[in-house]
Amino acid sequence: MTGDADFAYLAIKLRRHGIRVEVASVAQNLGHILKSAANDVIDLAPLFRTFEMMKVERTIVLHNGNHREAIDRAAPVNFDRTALNRDQLQRLDRLGVVDAAVIDRQSAITVIGINLNEAFPEPNVAPAVILLGLDGRGNDRINANNHAIKMTRASSSDSGVAP
Amino acid sequence: MVVYAGLPPAIPTWQEERDKKNKFMYWLRSNGFMVVTKDGAPAEEGHYKANVDVMMAIDALELSIEIGLMSLSS
Numbered sequence: 001m002t003g004d005a006d007f008a009y010l011a012i013k014l015r016r017h018g019i020r021v022e023v024a025s026v027a028q029n030l031g032h033i034l035k036s037a038a039n040d041v042i043d044l045a046p047l048f049r050t051f052e053m054m055k056v057e058r059t060i061v062l063h064n065g066n067h068r069e070a071i072d073r074a075a076p077v078n079f080d081r082t083a084l085n086r087d088q089l090q091r092l093d094r095l096g097v098v099d100a101a102v103i104d105r106q107s108a109i110t111v112i113g114i115n116l117n118e119a120f121p122e123p124n125v126a127p128a129v130i131l132l133g134l135d136g137r138g139n140d141r142i143n144a145n146n147h148a149i150k151m152t153r154a155s156s157s158d159s160g161v162a163p
Numbered sequence: 164m165v166v167y168a169g170l171p172p173a174i175p176t177w178q179e180e181r182d183k184k185n186k187f188m189y190w191l192r193s194n195g196f197m198v199v200t201k202d203g204a205p206a207e208e209g210h211y212k213a214n215v216d217v218m219m220a221i222d223a224l225e226l227s228i229e230i231g232l233m234s235l236s237s
Contacts, residue, residue, distance in 0.1 A: 005204075006214050006216070006217040006218075010217060010221055011215055013221055021195060
């Protein structure tokens with residue numbers, strides 16, 4: 001989810017490995033090199049228009065009767081899912097956007113609603129990319145320290161030379 | 164040895180600078196360096212933008228399968 005044209009190189013690399021690349025960005029921030037490098041482009045502008053601006057309300061809270069503290073309270077984001085067509089809803093769900101939770105109690109400073117079941121609809125994508133990077137020779141080289149040193153010590157001890 | 168270089172944009176304004184840098188790239192290639200270049204994009208007056216950081220990171224990830232030690236200098 002970026003429009004930075006520097007990622008065009010990554011998109012091309014991924015496509016060479018047979019991975020489909022979709023770029024989600026706003027049109028004015030999308031570099032044309034990245035646009036041409038990707039399989040498809042998702043324009044986020046219509047999605048952003050469905051959001052209302054968050055209203056931040058500053059309230060004064062009294063602690064122990066004498067300590068005054070200002071708290072910024074973010075109003076929950078409301079958007080009407082019925083106003084979106086099927087394609088927009090599908091893309092909305094793909095991005096993991098869910099309705100904000102409504103908590104019926106006092107002093108909820110900030111309400112963040114995350115449905116983990118919907119937030120990661122394609123959990124196998126990231127592991128596939130990671131495995132692609134690691135599964136070359138069966139040696140992931142995560143601990144790359146002193147393999148060469150061990151070899152040197154082994155060979156030098158065989159030849160009787162002090163390391 | 165790999166050299167990453169950002170080139171001036173391929174537009175007439177930057178052509179002279181680009182030719183100078185291309186000569187250096189030619190010298191590097193002729194002397195055994197592998198050269199990876201990226202065309203820059205015009206930025207504010209008298210400057211251009213050519214970041215090779217993402218290219219280096221991706222290539223480093225690929226090379227990490229083959230090699231055990233990588234040295235970066237700039």
